[in-house]
Amino acid sequence: MDADETGLRARLVAAGVDLVLREGQSAVSLREIARRAGVSHGAPRRYFPTHVDLLSAIAREGFADLTARVERTLRDVDPDPRTRLTALARTYLDFAAAHRGMFELMFRHDLLDSGRLRLRETSLPLFAVLADLVARARRPTDAPAAVLAGALWANLHGIAQLWAWGSLPLATGATDDDALLRATLDAHLGPAPA
Amino acid sequence: MDADETGLRARLVAAGVDLVLREGQSAVSLREIARRAGVSHGAPRRYFPTHVDLLSAIAREGFADLTARVERTLRDVDPDPRTRLTALARTYLDFAAAHRGMFELMFRHDLLDSGRLRLRETSLPLFAVLADLVARARRPTDAPAAVLAGALWANLHGIAQLWAWGSLPLATGATDDDALLRATLDAHLGPAPA
DNA sequence: CAGCCGCCGTAGACGGTGTCTACCTTCCCG
DNA sequence: CGGGAAGGTAGACACCGTCTACGGCGGCTG
Numbered sequence: 262m263d264a265d266e267t268g269l270r271a272r273l274v275a276a277g278v279d280l281v282l283r284e285g286q287s288a289v290s291l292r293e294i295a296r297r298a299g300v301s302h303g304a305p306r307r308y309f310p311t312h313v314d315l316l317s318a319i320a321r322e323g324f325a326d327l328t329a330r331v332e333r334t335l336r337d338v339d340p341d342p343r344t345r346l347t348a349l350a351r352t353y354l355d356f357a358a359a360h361r362g363m364f365e366l367m368f369r370h371d372l373l374d375s376g377r378l379r380l381r382e383t384s385l386p387l388f389a390v391l392a393d394l395v396a397r398a399r400r401p402t403d404a405p406a407a408v409l410a411g412a413l414w415a416n417l418h419g420i421a422q423l424w425a426w427g428s429l430p431l432a433t434g435a436t437d438d439d440a441l442l443r444a445t446l447d448a449h450l451g452p453a454p455a
Numbered sequence: 456m457d458a459d460e461t462g463l464r465a466r467l468v469a470a471g472v473d474l475v476l477r478e479g480q481s482a483v484s485l486r487e488i489a490r491r492a493g494v495s496h497g498a499p500r501r502y503f504p505t506h507v508d509l510l511s512a513i514a515r516e517g518f519a520d521l522t523a524r525v526e527r528t529l530r531d532v533d534p535d536p537r538t539r540l541t542a543l544a545r546t547y548l549d550f551a552a553a554h555r556g557m558f559e560l561m562f563r564h565d566l567l568d569s570g571r572l573r574l575r576e577t578s579l580p581l582f583a584v585l586a587d588l589v590a591r592a593r594r595p596t597d598a599p600a601a602v603l604a605g606a607l608w609a610n611l612h613g614i615a616q617l618w619a620w621g622s623l624p625l626a627t628g629a630t631d632d633d634a635l636l637r638a639t640l641d642a643h644l645g646p647a648p649a
Numbered sequence: 650c651a652g653c654c655g656c657c658g659t660a661g662a663c664g665g666t667g668t669c670t671a672c673c674t675t676c677c678c679g
Numbered sequence: 680c681g682g683g684a685a686g687g688t689a690g691a692c693a694c695c696g697t698c699t700a701c702g703g704c705g706g707c708t709g
Contacts, residue, residue: 414623485696485697
């Protein structure tokens with residue numbers, strides 16, 4: 262992006278991303294990141310006044326990564342909106358499962374929520390992709406596109422979280438989330454075409 | 456329950472519940488709880504070998520509270536399953552909004568997920584209530600009841616979390632979650648009757 | 650009734666954390 | 680060439696969770 266890739270700032274974020282992916286969100290301490298970046302524990306403070314600022318920068322990378330994955334997936338999928346939404350949803354759930362620590366961090370609002378950080382806005386591009394597809398897949402009797410898209414996102418997100426947490430496998434007895442995903446898409450977009 | 460209400464164990468949990476409701480999950484340290492309970496910082500260790508054990512006990516209270524609220528709400532609602540599901544959903548969302556810190560703690564699987572703690576099972580009674588209503592509201596062409604109930608729970612949960620996080624208000628431009636809730640129920644259970 | 654044992658809470662230590670502050674090096678620009 | 684700012688170092692502080700040694704108290708046993 263606009264960051265000097267070789268600068269300490271970028272190295273700190275990269276170390277943090279690596280750490281959260283490998284060890285989970287609780288392992289992401291300022292001092293550990295500084296250690297991995299090979300600098301003293303006070304160094305990050307030049308670029309990130311507080312721990313929250315660094316975590317937010319890491320989470321931002323997570324959103325960028327997820328958004329990029331979705332766009333990459335959609336490049337190879339045919340133009341039917343329903344098909345594309347299915348692919349988007351699958352990517353979302355796979356991301357949450359494969360990068361659980363990062364996914365958790367991205368939505369830990371108690372860690373990240375700060376007026377000045379504007380982290381929430383980071384998810385808007387991804388939502389825009391989803392909302393666009395929803396608008397095209399929407400049936401005339403459905404709720405307004407923004408509402409429908411919001412509800413669908415929430416459903417995806419809830420599956421991702423409750424599945425990772427173990428509640429959904431336990432409650433439904435399922436061993437994978439395919440049926441849940443199908444039911445969700447059918448519910449919001451109407452039964453799948455044959 | 457089976458705990459001596461005047462015992463230190465119960466006092467610690469009560470102090471923790473109070474703290475998480477008032478200050479949020481990050482304020483719930485062992486030492487602070489001990490301070491509020493008027494005992495030394497080492498005392499909780501008799502009953503909760505580790506911080507996670509205490510947090511789990513607090514989260515359990517949260518699930519019990521939520522379940523009780525749902526049951527209390529349902530006592531005054533007429534028998535139509537759709538109406539009852541609406542009331543249940545409303546209670547779920549209101550709980551998440553009113554007790555954000557507790558709601559977050561309840562689903563912090565990185566803190567609570569531990570084979571021996573069996574915390575996930577605590578949400579099963581609530582899911583059973585929902586699943587029962589879903590089974591009765593289900594249309595013949597819908598997904599199996601367990602799947603439908605799981606998808607609906609996930610949708611509710613996602614709305615609760617993304618709304619609290621601020622993403623959904625931002626993305627949809629809505630000022631309350633009523634439209635999202637209605638769209639969700641319509642999607643999973645079919646259009647509302649007049 | 651005496652004595653002992655086990656439960657329960659105390660208190661201090663240890664290594665870790667985030668944050669603050671004083672310092673020092675290095676490099677660029679006038 | 681000399682001064683000043685940028686950027687990293689290092690130590691202090693308060694707080695955290697965990698571990699361990701200790702004390703006091705009550706109840707059971709002989």
